[in-house]
Amino acid sequence: MNKTLATTLLATSAALAPAAAWADTGKLLLTGGVSTIEGAAGGGLTPWAVIGSNATDEETGATAFATHVGTRDYAMNAYGAAVGFRDRFELSVARQDFDTRDTGTALGLPGLHLRQTILGAKARVLGDAVLDSDTLMPQVAVGVQYKSLDSTGLDGTLTALGAKRHGTDVYVSATKLFLRQSLLVNGTLRATRANQNGLLGHGATLGGKEDSYRLQPEFSVAYLVSKNVAVGAEYRFMRDKLTRAGNAAGLGDGLRSGDWKDVFIAWAPTKNVSLTLAYVDLGTIVPATSGNRRQTGYYLSAQVAF
Protein backbone atom coordinates (compact mmCIF):
# COMPACT_ATOMS: atom_id res chain seq x y z
CA MET A 1 0.00 0.00 0.00
CA ASN A 2 1.42 3.38 -0.87
CA LYS A 3 1.84 6.25 1.51
CA THR A 4 -1.10 8.29 0.25
CA LEU A 5 -3.43 5.38 0.81
CA ALA A 6 -2.15 4.74 4.29
CA THR A 7 -2.59 8.41 5.12
CA THR A 8 -6.08 8.46 3.66
CA LEU A 9 -7.04 5.41 5.66
CA LEU A 10 -5.68 6.89 8.86
CA ALA A 11 -7.39 10.20 8.21
CA THR A 12 -10.69 8.48 7.50
CA SER A 13 -10.37 6.37 10.62
CA ALA A 14 -9.58 9.41 12.71
CA ALA A 15 -12.54 11.28 11.28
CA LEU A 16 -14.93 8.44 12.04
CA ALA A 17 -13.58 7.40 15.42
CA PRO A 18 -15.43 9.96 17.53
CA ALA A 19 -18.70 9.15 15.80
CA ALA A 20 -18.94 5.58 16.98
CA ALA A 21 -17.58 3.80 19.99
CA TRP A 22 -15.64 0.61 19.28
CA ALA A 23 -18.33 -2.01 19.04
CA ASP A 24 -17.51 -4.67 21.59
CA THR A 25 -19.89 -7.24 20.23
CA GLY A 26 -20.28 -8.52 16.77
CA LYS A 27 -20.47 -11.19 14.16
CA LEU A 28 -18.26 -14.14 13.44
CA LEU A 29 -14.99 -12.93 11.96
CA LEU A 30 -14.99 -12.29 8.20
CA THR A 31 -18.57 -13.51 7.76
CA GLY A 32 -19.57 -9.86 7.39
CA GLY A 33 -17.38 -9.59 4.29
CA VAL A 34 -14.97 -6.80 3.48
CA SER A 35 -15.43 -3.52 1.59
CA THR A 36 -16.01 -3.70 -2.15
CA ILE A 37 -14.38 -1.17 -4.46
CA GLU A 38 -17.83 0.42 -4.65
CA GLY A 39 -18.07 0.86 -0.88
CA ALA A 40 -20.79 -1.67 -0.07
CA ALA A 41 -19.95 -4.62 2.17
CA GLY A 42 -19.19 -7.79 0.24
CA GLY A 43 -16.27 -9.39 -1.51
CA GLY A 44 -13.74 -7.21 -3.30
CA LEU A 45 -15.62 -6.72 -6.57
CA THR A 46 -19.16 -7.79 -5.68
CA PRO A 47 -21.63 -6.65 -3.01
CA TRP A 48 -23.07 -9.29 -0.65
CA ALA A 49 -26.33 -9.38 1.26
CA VAL A 50 -24.45 -8.74 4.50
CA ILE A 51 -24.69 -5.39 6.26
CA GLY A 52 -21.33 -3.69 6.78
CA SER A 53 -19.67 -3.40 10.22
CA ASN A 54 -19.81 -5.67 13.25
CA ALA A 55 -23.04 -4.16 14.49
CA THR A 56 -25.85 -6.59 15.26
CA ASP A 57 -29.53 -6.13 15.96
CA GLU A 58 -29.51 -3.15 18.29
CA GLU A 59 -26.24 -1.51 17.33
CA THR A 60 -24.81 0.91 14.81
CA GLY A 61 -21.34 0.31 13.41
CA ALA A 62 -19.09 1.75 10.75
CA THR A 63 -16.23 0.70 8.52
CA ALA A 64 -13.65 2.58 6.50
CA PHE A 65 -11.50 1.16 3.74
CA ALA A 66 -8.72 1.90 1.28
CA THR A 67 -7.98 -0.22 -1.77
CA HIS A 68 -5.31 -0.17 -4.43
CA VAL A 69 -5.59 -2.05 -7.71
CA GLY A 70 -2.69 -2.23 -10.15
CA THR A 71 -3.15 -3.86 -13.55
CA ARG A 72 -0.83 -4.08 -16.57
CA ASP A 73 -1.86 -0.73 -18.01
CA TYR A 74 -3.88 1.00 -15.30
CA ALA A 75 -4.04 1.71 -11.58
CA MET A 76 -6.90 2.56 -9.29
CA ASN A 77 -7.23 3.81 -5.74
CA ALA A 78 -10.53 3.56 -3.94
CA TYR A 79 -11.46 4.61 -0.44
CA GLY A 80 -14.64 5.13 1.46
CA ALA A 81 -16.81 4.26 4.42
CA ALA A 82 -20.01 2.44 5.30
CA VAL A 83 -22.39 2.61 8.23
CA GLY A 84 -24.52 -0.35 9.26
CA PHE A 85 -27.70 0.21 11.25
CA ARG A 86 -29.09 -2.64 13.38
CA ASP A 87 -27.77 -5.18 10.90
CA ARG A 88 -30.63 -4.06 8.68
CA PHE A 89 -29.59 -0.98 6.64
CA GLU A 90 -26.29 0.07 5.19
CA LEU A 91 -25.23 3.42 3.77
CA SER A 92 -21.92 3.67 1.95
CA VAL A 93 -19.80 6.16 0.10
CA ALA A 94 -16.77 5.43 -2.06
CA ARG A 95 -14.43 7.48 -4.15
CA GLN A 96 -12.56 5.86 -7.04
CA ASP A 97 -9.54 7.37 -8.75
CA PHE A 98 -8.59 5.54 -11.93
CA ASP A 99 -5.21 6.41 -13.45
CA THR A 100 -5.46 5.99 -17.24
CA ARG A 101 -1.65 6.16 -17.65
CA ASP A 102 -0.64 5.55 -21.32
CA THR A 103 -4.25 5.45 -22.53
CA GLY A 104 -4.74 9.05 -21.38
CA THR A 105 -1.58 10.07 -23.20
CA ALA A 106 -2.68 8.23 -26.36
CA LEU A 107 -5.98 10.12 -26.22
CA GLY A 108 -4.10 13.41 -26.00
CA LEU A 109 -4.97 13.71 -22.31
CA PRO A 110 -1.72 12.93 -20.46
CA GLY A 111 -2.21 12.47 -16.73
CA LEU A 112 -5.92 11.74 -17.13
CA HIS A 113 -7.48 10.38 -13.96
CA LEU A 114 -11.11 9.26 -14.04
CA ARG A 115 -12.67 9.92 -10.65
CA GLN A 116 -16.11 8.91 -9.51
CA THR A 117 -18.17 9.02 -6.35
CA ILE A 118 -20.48 6.15 -5.48
CA LEU A 119 -23.29 6.56 -2.98
CA GLY A 120 -24.82 3.28 -1.89
CA ALA A 121 -27.73 2.05 0.19
CA LYS A 122 -28.59 -1.54 1.04
CA ALA A 123 -31.38 -3.14 3.05
CA ARG A 124 -31.47 -6.68 4.39
CA VAL A 125 -34.82 -8.09 3.40
CA LEU A 126 -34.78 -11.52 5.04
CA GLY A 127 -32.71 -14.30 6.48
CA ASP A 128 -29.53 -14.59 8.48
CA ALA A 129 -26.59 -15.78 6.39
CA VAL A 130 -24.78 -17.22 9.40
CA LEU A 131 -27.26 -18.40 12.03
CA ASP A 132 -29.89 -20.12 9.88
CA SER A 133 -27.53 -23.02 9.31
CA ASP A 134 -30.25 -25.68 9.20
CA THR A 135 -32.08 -24.28 6.18
CA LEU A 136 -31.10 -23.32 2.67
CA MET A 137 -32.65 -19.88 3.12
CA PRO A 138 -29.95 -17.31 2.37
CA GLN A 139 -29.73 -13.77 3.67
CA VAL A 140 -31.21 -11.54 1.00
CA ALA A 141 -30.64 -7.82 0.52
CA VAL A 142 -31.51 -5.22 -2.08
CA GLY A 143 -29.22 -2.32 -2.87
CA VAL A 144 -28.84 0.78 -4.98
CA GLN A 145 -25.71 2.63 -6.08
CA TYR A 146 -25.62 6.11 -7.55
CA LYS A 147 -22.44 6.71 -9.52
CA SER A 148 -21.23 10.11 -10.55
CA LEU A 149 -18.15 10.64 -12.70
CA ASP A 150 -16.21 13.90 -12.23
CA SER A 151 -15.88 16.23 -15.19
CA THR A 152 -12.57 15.62 -17.02
CA GLY A 153 -10.95 16.13 -20.40
CA LEU A 154 -12.72 12.95 -21.46
CA ASP A 155 -16.16 14.62 -21.25
CA GLY A 156 -16.17 15.46 -24.98
CA THR A 157 -15.38 11.85 -25.93
CA LEU A 158 -18.08 10.48 -23.62
CA THR A 159 -20.61 12.93 -25.06
CA ALA A 160 -19.62 11.89 -28.59
CA LEU A 161 -20.16 8.22 -27.66
CA GLY A 162 -23.45 9.10 -26.05
CA ALA A 163 -22.40 7.97 -22.57
CA LYS A 164 -23.83 9.78 -19.55
CA ARG A 165 -21.59 10.70 -16.62
CA HIS A 166 -24.14 9.68 -13.99
CA GLY A 167 -26.05 6.48 -13.49
CA THR A 168 -27.74 4.24 -10.98
CA ASP A 169 -27.27 0.50 -10.41
CA VAL A 170 -29.85 -1.62 -8.59
CA TYR A 171 -29.04 -5.08 -7.26
CA VAL A 172 -30.31 -7.98 -5.24
CA SER A 173 -27.87 -10.22 -3.37
CA ALA A 174 -28.26 -13.57 -1.65
CA THR A 175 -25.56 -14.74 0.75
CA LYS A 176 -25.37 -18.08 2.53
CA LEU A 177 -22.76 -19.40 4.91
CA PHE A 178 -22.68 -23.19 4.78
CA LEU A 179 -21.29 -23.30 8.29
CA ARG A 180 -20.83 -27.06 8.39
CA GLN A 181 -18.65 -26.82 5.29
CA SER A 182 -17.06 -23.47 6.32
CA LEU A 183 -18.10 -22.18 2.90
CA LEU A 184 -19.75 -18.88 2.06
CA VAL A 185 -21.54 -18.43 -1.26
CA ASN A 186 -22.97 -15.22 -2.70
CA GLY A 187 -24.94 -14.46 -5.83
CA THR A 188 -25.81 -10.94 -6.93
CA LEU A 189 -27.93 -9.81 -9.84
CA ARG A 190 -27.28 -6.23 -10.88
CA ALA A 191 -29.35 -4.07 -13.21
CA THR A 192 -27.01 -1.49 -14.68
CA ARG A 193 -26.20 0.71 -17.65
CA ALA A 194 -22.63 1.36 -16.56
CA ASN A 195 -19.60 1.04 -18.82
CA GLN A 196 -16.64 -0.41 -16.90
CA ASN A 197 -18.40 0.08 -13.57
CA GLY A 198 -19.24 3.69 -14.47
CA LEU A 199 -15.65 4.81 -15.02
CA LEU A 200 -16.50 5.25 -18.71
CA GLY A 201 -19.96 6.59 -18.04
CA HIS A 202 -23.30 4.91 -18.55
CA GLY A 203 -24.68 3.59 -21.84
CA ALA A 204 -23.88 4.74 -25.36
CA THR A 205 -25.86 5.97 -28.35
CA LEU A 206 -23.25 6.29 -31.12
CA GLY A 207 -23.79 3.59 -33.74
CA GLY A 208 -27.08 2.50 -32.17
CA LYS A 209 -28.80 2.90 -28.83
CA GLU A 210 -27.16 0.81 -26.13
CA ASP A 211 -28.42 2.54 -23.05
CA SER A 212 -31.10 0.38 -21.51
CA TYR A 213 -30.72 -1.46 -18.22
CA ARG A 214 -29.20 -4.94 -18.45
CA LEU A 215 -28.91 -7.68 -15.87
CA GLN A 216 -25.43 -8.74 -14.86
CA PRO A 217 -24.86 -11.69 -12.48
CA GLU A 218 -22.00 -11.71 -10.02
CA PHE A 219 -20.70 -14.55 -7.84
CA SER A 220 -18.42 -15.01 -4.86
CA VAL A 221 -17.33 -18.06 -2.95
CA ALA A 222 -15.18 -17.96 0.16
CA TYR A 223 -13.80 -20.82 2.19
CA LEU A 224 -13.06 -20.08 5.84
CA VAL A 225 -9.65 -21.63 6.39
CA SER A 226 -9.48 -20.60 10.02
CA LYS A 227 -11.25 -18.17 12.29
CA ASN A 228 -9.47 -15.24 10.71
CA VAL A 229 -8.41 -16.34 7.22
CA ALA A 230 -10.65 -16.83 4.19
CA VAL A 231 -9.73 -17.66 0.60
CA GLY A 232 -12.07 -17.36 -2.34
CA ALA A 233 -12.90 -16.26 -5.82
CA GLU A 234 -15.29 -13.88 -7.53
CA TYR A 235 -16.76 -13.53 -10.99
CA ARG A 236 -18.56 -10.41 -12.09
CA PHE A 237 -20.15 -10.46 -15.53
CA MET A 238 -19.71 -7.16 -17.27
CA ARG A 239 -21.68 -6.47 -20.37
CA ASP A 240 -19.85 -4.91 -23.25
CA LYS A 241 -21.83 -1.81 -24.17
CA LEU A 242 -19.23 0.33 -25.89
CA THR A 243 -18.12 -1.92 -28.75
CA ARG A 244 -20.76 -0.65 -31.15
CA ALA A 245 -20.02 2.96 -30.30
CA GLY A 246 -16.29 2.23 -30.62
CA ASN A 247 -16.87 0.72 -34.05
CA ALA A 248 -18.85 3.75 -35.15
CA ALA A 249 -16.04 5.95 -33.91
CA GLY A 250 -13.56 4.04 -36.08
CA LEU A 251 -11.88 2.21 -33.20
CA GLY A 252 -12.93 -1.28 -34.26
CA ASP A 253 -13.58 -3.23 -31.07
CA GLY A 254 -11.07 -1.04 -29.25
CA LEU A 255 -13.53 -0.11 -26.48
CA ARG A 256 -14.76 -3.59 -25.64
CA SER A 257 -14.93 -4.67 -22.01
CA GLY A 258 -14.74 -8.06 -20.37
CA ASP A 259 -15.90 -9.80 -17.22
CA TRP A 260 -14.12 -9.03 -13.94
CA LYS A 261 -12.77 -11.84 -11.75
CA ASP A 262 -10.42 -12.38 -8.86
CA VAL A 263 -9.03 -14.90 -6.41
CA PHE A 264 -8.42 -13.55 -2.93
CA ILE A 265 -7.15 -14.18 0.54
CA ALA A 266 -8.56 -12.15 3.41
CA TRP A 267 -7.05 -11.98 6.86
CA ALA A 268 -8.50 -10.42 10.00
CA PRO A 269 -5.57 -9.91 12.40
CA THR A 270 -8.02 -8.46 14.93
CA LYS A 271 -11.77 -8.16 15.15
CA ASN A 272 -11.69 -4.63 13.76
CA VAL A 273 -9.15 -4.94 10.96
CA SER A 274 -9.13 -6.97 7.77
CA LEU A 275 -6.61 -7.08 4.95
CA THR A 276 -7.37 -8.53 1.54
CA LEU A 277 -4.92 -9.47 -1.19
CA ALA A 278 -6.20 -10.58 -4.58
CA TYR A 279 -5.13 -11.42 -8.06
CA VAL A 280 -7.55 -9.68 -10.41
CA ASP A 281 -8.41 -9.96 -14.08
CA LEU A 282 -10.53 -7.03 -15.22
CA GLY A 283 -10.75 -8.18 -18.84
CA THR A 284 -9.88 -5.62 -21.48
CA ILE A 285 -10.21 -1.91 -20.70
CA VAL A 286 -9.95 0.31 -23.79
CA PRO A 287 -7.87 -2.34 -25.61
CA ALA A 288 -7.33 0.14 -28.48
CA THR A 289 -4.66 1.87 -26.41
CA SER A 290 -3.53 -0.96 -24.15
CA GLY A 291 -2.34 -3.47 -26.73
CA ASN A 292 -5.44 -5.69 -26.38
CA ARG A 293 -4.00 -6.89 -23.08
CA ARG A 294 -6.13 -8.43 -20.36
CA GLN A 295 -5.86 -6.20 -17.33
CA THR A 296 -4.49 -8.62 -14.81
CA GLY A 297 -2.79 -7.50 -11.66
CA TYR A 298 -3.09 -7.24 -7.90
CA TYR A 299 -5.60 -5.85 -5.46
CA LEU A 300 -4.75 -4.82 -1.93
CA SER A 301 -7.33 -3.59 0.54
CA ALA A 302 -7.52 -2.68 4.19
CA GLN A 303 -10.66 -2.23 6.25
CA VAL A 304 -11.13 -0.90 9.76
CA ALA A 305 -14.37 -1.43 11.66
CA PHE A 306 -15.76 0.70 14.47
Add this chain to the structure above:
Amino acid sequence: MKTIRNSLALAAFSLLLAGTALAQPAAPNTAAAPGTAATAAPADDQLYRAFGEKAGLVALMDDFMVRLLADPRTGPFFRPANQERVKEQLVDQFCALSGGPCVYRGADMKSSHINLDIKKSDFHALVEVLQHSMDARGIPFRKQNEMLALLAPMHRDIITPKDTGTQP
Protein backbone atom coordinates in the same frame (compact mmCIF):
# COMPACT_ATOMS: atom_id res chain seq x y z
CA MET B 1 -29.16 -10.57 -25.40
CA LYS B 2 -27.76 -13.98 -26.11
CA THR B 3 -24.74 -13.35 -23.93
CA ILE B 4 -26.96 -12.24 -21.09
CA ARG B 5 -29.17 -15.27 -21.44
CA ASN B 6 -26.13 -17.51 -21.42
CA SER B 7 -24.68 -15.82 -18.38
CA LEU B 8 -27.99 -16.04 -16.58
CA ALA B 9 -28.31 -19.71 -17.42
CA LEU B 10 -24.77 -20.25 -16.20
CA ALA B 11 -25.56 -18.25 -13.09
CA ALA B 12 -28.66 -20.24 -12.31
CA PHE B 13 -26.81 -23.45 -12.95
CA SER B 14 -23.91 -22.54 -10.66
CA LEU B 15 -26.28 -21.59 -7.88
CA LEU B 16 -28.21 -24.81 -8.31
CA LEU B 17 -25.02 -26.79 -8.28
CA ALA B 18 -23.73 -25.02 -5.19
CA GLY B 19 -27.12 -25.46 -3.57
CA THR B 20 -27.57 -29.16 -4.18
CA ALA B 21 -23.97 -30.13 -3.57
CA LEU B 22 -23.93 -28.41 -0.23
CA ALA B 23 -27.50 -28.79 0.82
CA GLN B 24 -27.60 -32.48 1.40
CA PRO B 25 -25.28 -32.77 4.35
CA ALA B 26 -25.99 -29.22 5.52
CA ALA B 27 -29.72 -29.36 5.95
CA PRO B 28 -30.83 -32.61 7.47
CA ASN B 29 -33.92 -31.11 9.00
CA THR B 30 -35.26 -28.23 6.95
CA ALA B 31 -38.83 -29.11 7.78
CA ALA B 32 -38.48 -28.53 11.51
CA ALA B 33 -41.13 -26.24 12.85
CA PRO B 34 -39.93 -23.00 14.37
CA GLY B 35 -40.07 -23.16 18.13
CA THR B 36 -38.50 -26.59 18.35
CA ALA B 37 -34.77 -27.08 18.54
CA ALA B 38 -34.29 -27.54 14.83
CA THR B 39 -31.33 -29.83 14.93
CA ALA B 40 -31.07 -33.41 13.81
CA ALA B 41 -28.20 -35.33 15.31
CA PRO B 42 -25.70 -36.63 12.76
CA ALA B 43 -25.90 -40.29 11.83
CA ASP B 44 -22.43 -41.15 13.11
CA ASP B 45 -20.35 -40.07 16.09
CA GLN B 46 -17.29 -38.65 14.29
CA LEU B 47 -18.00 -35.17 15.65
CA TYR B 48 -18.47 -36.53 19.17
CA ARG B 49 -15.10 -38.24 18.90
CA ALA B 50 -13.48 -35.08 17.49
CA PHE B 51 -14.61 -33.29 20.65
CA GLY B 52 -12.93 -35.92 22.83
CA GLU B 53 -16.11 -37.78 23.76
CA LYS B 54 -17.63 -37.31 27.22
CA ALA B 55 -14.37 -36.40 28.98
CA GLY B 56 -13.52 -33.89 26.26
CA LEU B 57 -16.93 -32.25 26.53
CA VAL B 58 -16.71 -32.03 30.35
CA ALA B 59 -13.30 -30.33 30.04
CA LEU B 60 -14.65 -28.04 27.31
CA MET B 61 -17.60 -26.91 29.45
CA ASP B 62 -15.39 -26.34 32.51
CA ASP B 63 -13.28 -23.98 30.38
CA PHE B 64 -16.34 -22.46 28.70
CA MET B 65 -18.03 -21.58 32.00
CA VAL B 66 -14.89 -19.88 33.34
CA ARG B 67 -14.72 -17.75 30.20
CA LEU B 68 -18.46 -17.03 30.15
CA LEU B 69 -18.29 -15.73 33.72
CA ALA B 70 -15.17 -13.67 33.00
CA ASP B 71 -16.54 -12.03 29.87
CA PRO B 72 -18.44 -8.81 30.65
CA ARG B 73 -20.91 -9.53 27.84
CA THR B 74 -21.92 -13.01 28.94
CA GLY B 75 -21.07 -12.98 32.68
CA PRO B 76 -24.32 -11.32 33.80
CA PHE B 77 -26.38 -14.11 32.23
CA PHE B 78 -24.47 -16.96 33.89
CA ARG B 79 -23.56 -15.60 37.34
CA PRO B 80 -27.09 -16.07 38.75
CA ALA B 81 -27.40 -19.55 37.24
CA ASN B 82 -26.65 -22.90 38.83
CA GLN B 83 -23.38 -23.19 36.95
CA GLU B 84 -22.71 -26.86 37.67
CA ARG B 85 -26.15 -27.76 36.38
CA VAL B 86 -25.73 -25.60 33.25
CA LYS B 87 -22.41 -27.31 32.51
CA GLU B 88 -23.95 -30.77 32.89
CA GLN B 89 -26.78 -29.86 30.58
CA LEU B 90 -24.39 -28.38 28.01
CA VAL B 91 -22.33 -31.59 28.07
CA ASP B 92 -25.47 -33.67 27.48
CA GLN B 93 -26.69 -31.37 24.76
CA PHE B 94 -23.39 -31.22 22.86
CA CYS B 95 -22.97 -34.97 23.30
CA ALA B 96 -26.41 -35.73 21.86
CA LEU B 97 -26.02 -33.20 19.02
CA SER B 98 -22.65 -34.58 17.95
CA GLY B 99 -23.86 -38.16 17.74
CA GLY B 100 -22.72 -39.30 21.19
CA PRO B 101 -24.61 -41.76 23.43
CA CYS B 102 -26.44 -39.15 25.50
CA VAL B 103 -29.98 -37.90 25.87
CA TYR B 104 -30.57 -34.25 26.67
CA ARG B 105 -33.16 -34.16 29.46
CA GLY B 106 -32.99 -30.45 30.34
CA ALA B 107 -35.63 -27.85 29.68
CA ASP B 108 -36.29 -26.98 26.07
CA MET B 109 -34.37 -24.00 24.69
CA LYS B 110 -37.35 -21.71 24.37
CA SER B 111 -38.78 -21.95 27.87
CA SER B 112 -35.34 -21.90 29.52
CA HIS B 113 -34.41 -18.60 27.83
CA ILE B 114 -37.72 -16.81 27.61
CA ASN B 115 -37.23 -14.42 30.52
CA LEU B 116 -33.60 -13.58 29.91
CA ASP B 117 -33.94 -10.74 27.35
CA ILE B 118 -31.18 -12.10 25.13
CA LYS B 119 -30.16 -10.00 22.16
CA LYS B 120 -28.52 -11.22 18.98
CA SER B 121 -25.29 -9.54 20.04
CA ASP B 122 -25.38 -11.58 23.28
CA PHE B 123 -25.79 -14.74 21.23
CA HIS B 124 -22.84 -13.78 19.03
CA ALA B 125 -20.75 -13.04 22.12
CA LEU B 126 -21.49 -16.51 23.48
CA VAL B 127 -20.48 -18.10 20.15
CA GLU B 128 -17.24 -16.14 20.24
CA VAL B 129 -16.45 -17.29 23.79
CA LEU B 130 -17.24 -20.86 22.75
CA GLN B 131 -14.82 -20.52 19.83
CA HIS B 132 -12.11 -19.47 22.30
CA SER B 133 -12.83 -22.50 24.47
CA MET B 134 -12.78 -24.85 21.47
CA ASP B 135 -9.49 -23.28 20.36
CA ALA B 136 -8.09 -23.82 23.85
CA ARG B 137 -9.14 -27.48 23.66
CA GLY B 138 -7.35 -27.81 20.30
CA ILE B 139 -10.49 -28.67 18.34
CA PRO B 140 -9.90 -28.16 14.59
CA PHE B 141 -11.67 -25.17 13.02
CA ARG B 142 -13.68 -27.34 10.60
CA LYS B 143 -14.99 -29.48 13.50
CA GLN B 144 -15.84 -26.33 15.45
CA ASN B 145 -17.95 -25.12 12.55
CA GLU B 146 -19.70 -28.48 12.27
CA MET B 147 -20.73 -28.12 15.90
CA LEU B 148 -21.70 -24.46 15.47
CA ALA B 149 -23.85 -25.42 12.47
CA LEU B 150 -25.86 -27.67 14.81
CA LEU B 151 -26.10 -25.02 17.52
CA ALA B 152 -26.72 -21.87 15.48
CA PRO B 153 -30.38 -22.62 14.59
CA MET B 154 -31.18 -22.45 18.32
CA HIS B 155 -30.92 -18.67 17.95
CA ARG B 156 -34.64 -18.75 17.11
CA ASP B 157 -35.50 -20.04 20.58
CA ILE B 158 -32.74 -18.35 22.57
CA ILE B 159 -32.84 -14.78 21.28
CA THR B 160 -35.76 -12.86 22.72
CA PRO B 161 -38.04 -11.65 19.92
CA LYS B 162 -38.41 -7.89 19.74
CA ASP B 163 -41.80 -6.43 20.54
CA THR B 164 -41.82 -4.49 17.32
CA GLY B 165 -42.24 -6.55 14.21
CA THR B 166 -41.17 -10.07 13.43
CA GLN B 167 -37.75 -11.59 13.38
CA PRO B 168 -37.26 -12.85 9.83
